[in-house]
Amino acid sequence: MFGMEFGFQFLYWGHIVMIVLGILFIYLGAAKDYEPLLLVPIGLGMMLVNLPLGGLMDYQLEYRAPVEGIVRQVAAPGTVVGEGGLLFTIERTGTAGPETVEIRVDVTGLEGAKVSALRTVGTRSIQSGDVVLAGDRIATIRTTRPPPLAEEMVPVGLISRFFSYGLVWEIIPSLIFLGLGALTDFGPVIANPKSLLLGGAAQFGVFFAFFAALGLGALWPDIFHFGLREAASIGIIGGADGPTTIYLTQALAPWLLGTNAVAAYSYMAMVPLIQPPIIRLMCSKKEIATYMKPQLREVSKLEKIVFPVAGSIIIILFVPQVAPLIGMFMFGNLLREVGGTQRLARTAQESFIDIVTLILGITVGAFMSAESFLRPEALAVFFLGLIAFATATVGGVLMGKLMAKFSKEPFNPIIGAAGVSAVPMSARVVQRMGQKANPRSFLLMHAMGPNVAGVIGTAIAAGFFLGMLR
Amino acid sequence: MSFSWGEALRVALVGFSGVFVILTILWLSLKITAAVVRRLPQKPPVEKKRSA
Numbered sequence: 001m002f003g004m005e006f007g008f009q010f011l012y013w014g015h016i017v018m019i020v021l022g023i024l025f026i027y028l029g030a031a032k033d034y035e036p037l038l039l040v041p042i043g044l045g046m047m048l049v050n051l052p053l054g055g056l057m058d059y060q061l062e063y064r065a066p067v068e069g070i071v072r073q074v075a076a077p078g079t080v081v082g083e084g085g086l087l088f089t090i091e092r093t094g095t096a097g098p099e100t101v102e103i104r105v106d107v108t109g110l111e112g113a114k115v116s117a118l119r120t121v122g123t124r125s126i127q128s129g130d131v132v133l134a135g136d137r138i139a140t141i142r143t144t145r146p147p148p149l150a151e152e153m154v155p156v157g158l159i160s161r162f163f164s165y166g167l168v169w170e171i172i173p174s175l176i177f178l179g180l181g182a183l184t185d186f187g188p189v190i191a192n193p194k195s196l197l198l199g200g201a202a203q204f205g206v207f208f209a210f211f212a213a214l215g216l217g218a219l220w221p222d223i224f225h226f227g228l229r230e231a232a233s234i235g236i237i238g239g240a241d242g243p244t245t246i247y248l249t250q251a252l253a254p255w256l257l258g259t260n261a262v263a264a265y266s267y268m269a270m271v272p273l274i275q276p277p278i279i280r281l282m283c284s285k286k287e288i289a290t291y292m293k294p295q296l297r298e299v300s301k302l303e304k305i306v307f308p309v310a311g312s313i314i315i316i317l318f319v320p321q322v323a324p325l326i327g328m329f330m331f332g333n334l335l336r337e338v339g340g341t342q343r344l345a346r347t348a349q350e351s352f353i354d355i356v357t358l359i360l361g362i363t364v365g366a367f368m369s370a371e372s373f374l375r376p377e378a379l380a381v382f383f384l385g386l387i388a389f390a391t392a393t394v395g396g397v398l399m400g401k402l403m404a405k406f407s408k409e410p411f412n413p414i415i416g417a418a419g420v421s422a423v424p425m426s427a428r429v430v431q432r433m434g435q436k437a438n439p440r441s442f443l444l445m446h447a448m449g450p451n452v453a454g455v456i457g458t459a460i461a462a463g464f465f466l467g468m469l470r
Numbered sequence: 471m472s473f474s475w476g477e478a479l480r481v482a483l484v485g486f487s488g489v490f491v492i493l494t495i496l497w498l499s500l501k502i503t504a505a506v507v508r509r510l511p512q513k514p515p516v517e518k519k520r521s522a
Contacts, residue, residue, distance in 0.1 A: 210482060211478065
């Protein structure tokens with residue numbers, strides 16, 4: 001039309017569904033205040049990537065002439081090609097007589113890519129009869145959906161570059177952990193180290209969802225293509241930790257990255273809706289109202305400096321696969337606790353983590369193209385993510401009940417629910433529920449221990465998955 | 471997508487128990503650090519000079 005292509009010519013119902021979903025995310029963040037720092041960039045990214053021809057998530061690959069000769073056949077721009085699709089043929093002229101060489105798409109699993117550009121000869125595109133030299137670029141193919149392991153495809157869209165160099169290179173999740181470390185106060189964990197066990201128990205949800213995903217994959221293998229690697233990346237959603245979910249999924253099942261990340265962040269925003277009914281179901285009113293001494297012991301500066309150093313040594317010696325996450329987390333925390341690095345800590349806590357979150361949010365949203373999201377697996381991931389969050393809460397509260405049984409002092413079992421990291425959301429839920437049941441109760445500091453322990457526990461669980469499945 | 475349930479069970483058992491093992495070691499290291507810090511000589515609080 002008018003000698004050019006317009007986006008609306010290529011719009012189909014799938015794009016419209018995803019654009020509406022993106023706008024819904026922006027609405028939830030802007031009007032309902034559900035994790036606006038994440039939902040707004042994710043929603044916008046989702047909207048942008050589903051506007052056809054925008055090219056924000058495009059990848060391309062160039063094909064060059066392998067030999068000198070005469071071009072005999074060439075696919076026109078706009079031709080849809082998949083794995084094995086013919087791009088051009090060259091008639092090689094030599095002493096042994098003419099020989100035709102076919103150049104086909106050699107990317108395994110590629111579907112629906114388009115020939116986007118051809119070599120220009122003077123003012124026109126290359127055509128049959130033109131002579132080319134070995135190494136001349138003849139055709140370029142472009143797609144928004146490269147297969148997960150197509151490393152030869154080069155990102156050319158703005159967000160595909162963020163994705164490749166930020167997420168595939170594992171930079172963004174680690175940098176977010178640096179900021180998180182700078183924001184985290186390990187004081188409650190150091191004052192009450194028992195809370196580490198609550199963070200560990202909440203990882204029950206990760207492993208429960210791991211089996212649930214495998215069960216779905218075994219029951220309906222034609223619909224849900226879930227093997228051990230996919231199940232692990234879905235299970236880790238139960239850790240309620242976005243960067244760890246992204247880090248593990250990128251390594252084990254990159255085709256689930258968009259859905260897993262959005263499921264993790266959406267459920268983190270919904271922790272105040274998911275956890276209270278489960279806690280009420282598991283604990284009596286008397287248990288919820290249990291009063292705990294509001295003050296934890298004072299933690300010295302030396303202890304706060306020793307913990308990130310010793311913690312990173314211990315964890316990385318056991319699970320070196322998560323060295324980038326744990327290393328950055330503890331580094332950020334060290335900046336916070338060492339007096340002379342306050343300037344760096346402030347930057348890590350504020351502008352630095354904000355910048356990285358911006359890029360992460362829009363990139364995760366851009367992974368939600370209609371083609372990759374509107375599939376049965378995506379619905380299954382959302383269902384399994386909910387199961388993961390719910391069973392993680394169950395695991396934490398059960399451990400809380402066990403610890404309450406053996407504790408000499410009054411112990412409120414609901415602080416176990418904060419082991420589902422979702423920092424600081426689940427700790428706030430515990431605080432609100434405890435105070436509602438007993439206005440004298442102040443559980444926030446007690447809940448922050450398991451909350452932080454949950455972050456560490458999820459990273460460790462991810463390390464074990466990586467160690468055994470990568 | 472094929473997998474063996476035995477392998478899945480191994481991954482889950484090693485992973486879940488591994489989380490507890492490492493967190494328990496961290497717990498013990500915190501206890502040891504706290505005990506050591508408590509034995510260290512405490513610095514007397516610095517008195518602020520009163521301005522005349």
